[in-house]
Amino acid sequence: MENLKIDLEQFFVHSWADFFHQISTMTEQEEKIENTSWLEKLALESWQGEMIISGAAIFGSFQLPGALRAIVHFALTTFNEEVLNVLYFVFFYLSLAISVLIASFVIHFILRAIWIGTVGLWSVFPEGINTKSDKYSASFLRQAVEDFGNLNGFVKRLDQVCSIVFAFAFSIVMNFISLSLLLAGFILFAFILNKLIPQIPFSTAAYGLILLLLPLVALSGVMNTKALRDKKWVEKIHYPFFQKRFARIIFNIFYEPLYYINFVFFTNLNRYRFPIILIFSILFVMPIATYILQDSKLLFLRQEVYFSVGDSEKRLYNQHYEDQLEPNQVLLMPLIPHDRVPKEALKVFIPLPEREYSIILNKWGAYKNDKRLSEIENAEKRRAFHLSHLKTAFSIWINDQALSNLTFRFADHPTSGDEGIVTYIPSNYLQSGDNVLRIVANYYLLEGRKKQNTIPFWCDPVKE
16 A cells, blocks of 8 residues: 555656646747747738838938038048048948948839739739630740749749848948948047057057958958868857957947848858849949949048149139039138139138148147237237248249239138138239139148149120
């Protein structure tokens, strides 16, 4: 009896244990099924969110070139030459991100609109191609079905393409923005380091940080080759260091979403198909990127472009004439009112962006306040001191005749607010008909050449 009692107790204990284990297992399975069905349902209904985001983003993305233009305008008139040389790459990656956003949102919206129309067609004709139709031969319809499949399959493939376009675009955009943020961080670090230790030039610190990363990026790629990636020493440092730490620095705030998206793409797409998709994407985005580069005046950050523009008397540059300026256009070249002027004193506005004014101050020195004078008196002295150097900094020629004893005054441009100087050329230096004004910057050199702007204009004769 005692043995029977023990056996019964063990039976009930094991039975209850098995029962609770089965309940626990069933609960986990139900949760797994529920989570899976929820994710599948979300995937099936994600097109609604994609359409809303894509529609709003198309409108928003078309506003981004204007915002980039304003930021570039601020940079061109605020920062010196060294900073602009590095900032060019920051804005270049941002311009590419904007181009990809515009292109991808338009493509996605068009594809998703086609998908919605196809879903509507499927709801009316769920069987797809009618193989019993007498509009074509039975052989023709059979081959058409073999080639195109049913309508349901096409709807599913189109839906997958739309989702891939959406994710692929955001992956590229986040890559570009993260690189821009990384470079901006380098610029800030180099700027602070230069202020703390003036002996270390800004450009040396900034480009030094960039060059420091390049070998690490190359080494990460080498470690992923088939010849090395399975070696024990590579396994110890490739993912733990290059992915978890080094990549977190490069991709900063986008580290986690980028690696979810990128790893899914890299591990699922065909290794030969991915480069082809990337090449076609670049070819499609290039026209948009080219327009944004020109519209934002981003290329003016490059020293060689900024130095050479506006130096031909065979062409009329709209940036040389007040009445031809675009709204909110950055002023980087000397201005006269029109390309056709009356024979009277000619007003000339010469902008002084920081990239040039800093060179002038370094060449001729800045005014030092006199402690014996008031703040207002020092301000007047400072203006007179700098204007005296600006007369030396610029040489002004009209029709190959050098002008001397011109009066310069500081002024803000009435439209853009850009700082500069104003002078007036007396009417007796102007000739009726064709004239050429040439302004040479004696302080700005590139490969031994001085920067100059040539402004052709027509002067109407005085009416008697």
